[in-house]
Amino acid sequence: xxxxxxxxxxxxxxxxxxxxxxxxxxxxxxxxxxxxxxxxxxxxxxxxxxxxxxxxxxxxxxxxxxxxxxxxxxxxxxxxxxxxxxxxxxxxxxxxxxxxxxxxxxxxxxxxxxxxxxxxxxxxxxxxxxxxxxxxxxxxxxxxxxxxxxxxxxxxxxxxxxxxxxxxxxxxxxxxxxxxxxxxxxxxxxxxxx
Numbered sequence: 191x192x193x194x195x196x197x198x199x200x201x202x203x204x205x206x207x208x209x210x211x212x213x214x215x216x217x218x219x220x221x222x223x224x225x226x227x228x229x230x231x232x233x234x235x236x237x238x239x240x241x242x243x244x245x246x247x248x249x250x251x252x253x254x255x256x257x258x259x260x261x262x263x264x265x266x267x268x269x270x271x272x273x274x275x276x277x278x279x280x281x282x283x284x285x286x287x288x289x290x291x292x293x294x295x296x297x298x299x300x301x302x303x304x305x306x307x308x309x310x311x312x313x314x315x316x317x318x319x320x321x322x323x324x325x326x327x328x329x330x331x332x333x334x335x336x337x338x339x340x341x342x343x344x345x346x347x348x349x350x351x352x353x354x355x356x357x358x359x360x361x362x363x364x365x366x367x368x369x370x371x372x373x374x375x376x377x378x379x380x381x382x383x384x
Contacts, residue, residue, distance in 0.1 A: 239350075240348045240350045241348060241349075241350075242267070242268075242346045242347075242348050243265060243266055243267055243346060243347065243348070244267045244269070245266055245267060246266060246267065247265075247266040247284060247293075247295065248266070248293075248294055248295070249266065250265040250266055250347075251265070252265045252347075253265070253347045254368045254369065255360075255367070255368055255369065256360060257358075257360045257361075258360070258361070258362050258363060258367045258372070259367070259371045259372065259373045261343035261344050262296065262344065263344065263345060263346065263347035264344050264345065264346045264347060265347055266346075267346075268341075268346050271341075272341065274338070274339050274340055274341055275338075276335060276338045279338055279340065281340045282298075282333070285297065285298050286298060286333070298333070298337075299370075299371050299373070299374070300374050301371060301373050301374045302333055302334060302337040303329060303330045303331070303332070303333060303334060304327055304328060304329055304330065304334060304374065305327065305328040305330065305334060306325055306327065307325070308320065308324070308325060309324045309325060327374075
């Protein structure tokens with residue numbers, strides 16, 4: 191008898207929860223974003239086709255970072271660089287620290303030689319992510335293979351005009367931030383230790 195009453199109550203609660211309108215205020219996806227333009231409209235367009243640099247490395251002026259710790263843009267042609275593979279990466283031939291001095295290229299950031307994964311905790315042989323979300327920063331002697339695919343973050347630079355107003359204003363805490371990353375110093379910023 192008790193089992194029947196329990197099942198009936200569960201069915202009633204289920205039906206009530208399915209029929210009850212949620213009081214959550216959902217935002218329509220068309221209202222999301224930083225710009226007031228319909229990106230799928232024929233009226234929103236690039237005023238010109240993007241023209242990427244076709245010059246050799248070291249021959250083009252660099253564009254500053256768009257925001258603090260933004261990956262720098264690639265200032266030279268990338269023709270013939272793709273696909274980038276873990277054992278076939280032409281970028282490393284110039285940008286690894288041991289090659290950068292000789293080639294005059296920008297040296298890979300120290301962040302590319304570190305582990306930024308969440309710090310695991312072991313309890314009775316089971317691993318879990320640390321309760322305070324701290325990051326296990328570990329330095330490597332060689333490139334962290336998580337960074338082998340350069341084009342995952344770095345893209346060729348281009349000057350292109352769009353008819354969408356950009357309201358974003360970059361703020362840099364340190365003067366060198368427009369040219370260099372400070373991520374390796376402040377990666378744990380904002381994380382509480384418990």
